[in-house]
Amino acid sequence: MTHSDPKTAHDAAVLLRAGQLCAFPTETVYGLGADATNADAVLAIYETKGRPRFNPLIIHCADLAMAETLAEFSPLARRVATLWPGPLTLVLPVRPGNGLAGIAMAGLDSVAIRIPDHPVALAVLAAVGRPLAAPSANPSGRLSPTTAEQVRIGFAGRVPVLDGGPCRAGVESTIVRIEGDKLVQLRAGAMSRNAIEQALGVKVAVAPKGTALAAPGMLASHYAPRALLRLNSTPRAGEAYLAFGNGPEFAGPVRNLSPRGDLHEAARNLFAMLHELDAAGADMIAVAPIPDEGLGEAINDRLLRAAAPRD
Numbered sequence: 001m002t003h004s005d006p007k008t009a010h011d012a013a014v015l016l017r018a019g020q021l022c023a024f025p026t027e028t029v030y031g032l033g034a035d036a037t038n039a040d041a042v043l044a045i046y047e048t049k050g051r052p053r054f055n056p057l058i059i060h061c062a063d064l065a066m067a068e069t070l071a072e073f074s075p076l077a078r079r080v081a082t083l084w085p086g087p088l089t090l091v092l093p094v095r096p097g098n099g100l101a102g103i104a105m106a107g108l109d110s111v112a113i114r115i116p117d118h119p120v121a122l123a124v125l126a127a128v129g130r131p132l133a134a135p136s137a138n139p140s141g142r143l144s145p146t147t148a149e150q151v152r153i154g155f156a157g158r159v160p161v162l163d164g165g166p167c168r169a170g171v172e173s174t175i176v177r178i179e180g181d182k183l184v185q186l187r188a189g190a191m192s193r194n195a196i197e198q199a200l201g202v203k204v205a206v207a208p209k210g211t212a213l214a215a216p217g218m219l220a221s222h223y224a225p226r227a228l229l230r231l232n233s234t235p236r237a238g239e240a241y242l243a244f245g246n247g248p249e250f251a252g253p254v255r256n257l258s259p260r261g262d263l264h265e266a267a268r269n270l271f272a273m274l275h276e277l278d279a280a281g282a283d284m285i286a287v288a289p290i291p292d293e294g295l296g297e298a299i300n301d302r303l304l305r306a307a308a309p310r311d
């Protein structure tokens with residue numbers, strides 16, 4: 001199949017309105033977009049990614065008015081929505097008759113929504129005028145893409161990509177659900193719990209382990225490079241090394257997530273550097289310890305999944 005990549009948000013919107021897939025940049029990672037009201041288009045996302053159908057998609061909206069047509073917003077939900085646009089996904093009760101293809105929500109009675117904070121994503125959404133389902137634009141189980149080039153490599157050029165440069169956050173959005181008067185984090189992500197608590201003055205609890213299927217995409221092995229990962233360690237001969245801060249000198253393939261130990265910089269570099277070390281051909285990537293605070297929570301979550309046993 002041949003196609004030419006869209007050059008503008010308008011070009012991308014023409015494809016999406018016609019029911020085709022198109023990858024586009026967000027502030028977190030590149031998304032594989034489809035018109036969320038078109039069941040065939042949404043089905044094509046699952047098929048293209050090889051994604052299990054029980055794993056629902058995040059629905060991206062142009063603005064709050066669009067989001068409110070899709071879900072029931074409680075007063076607390078409206079407060080959380082003041083953090084939009086941003087790398088925060090809110091799981092809310094579905095509003096009946098909202099027009100979304102049921103398969104986008106995998107048949108659940110809740111829907112995960114966010115308004116992305118990226119000018120290109122917002123321009124595409126505004127031009128389409130409909131909500132867009134958009135999981136990360138990678139084959140299921142693989143590393144998420146933070147550049148258009150990684151999307152092209154991941155899908156072997158089969159998906160049109162709107163190039164908006166590298167993503168600035170580098171890890172996916174934080175996912176929260178509302179329970180009573182508190183928030184429960186289902187997936188650590190680009191907005192730290194601390195940042196959410198400070199902005200809203202609302203406690204953010206962490207979903208207990210084992211309830212991971214509350215966010216059904218949280219399969220143990222995920223975000224996996226081809227190489228195996230050994231966490232909290234130093235490299236041996238023949239391996240590659242993903243360092244953080246002041247690491248030991250190493251002669252093999254090495255990338256440093258953030259020489260100055262900055263977790264924002266580390267998050268932004270995480271997937272791109274794993275892609276690069278993978279391409280360098282080592283069978284094992286040794287990964288330095290990362291502090292488990294702030295954005296470190298999301299980084300360590302992704303690293304644990306990348307290191308998890310595979311089928």
Ligand code: TXA
Binds near residue numbers: 026
């Ligand atoms: O940053 C992001 O969130 C990126 C960009 C493209 O926006 N998107 C993304 O989508 O990471 P995806 O499909 O890779 O992850 C969606 C996650 C999955 O873990 C899924 O299980 C969860 O959202 N999810 C979707 N609907 C849900 C629901 N109703 N309840 C709980 N979790 C849900």
Ligand code: MG
Binds near residue numbers: 144
């Ligand atoms: Mg994903």
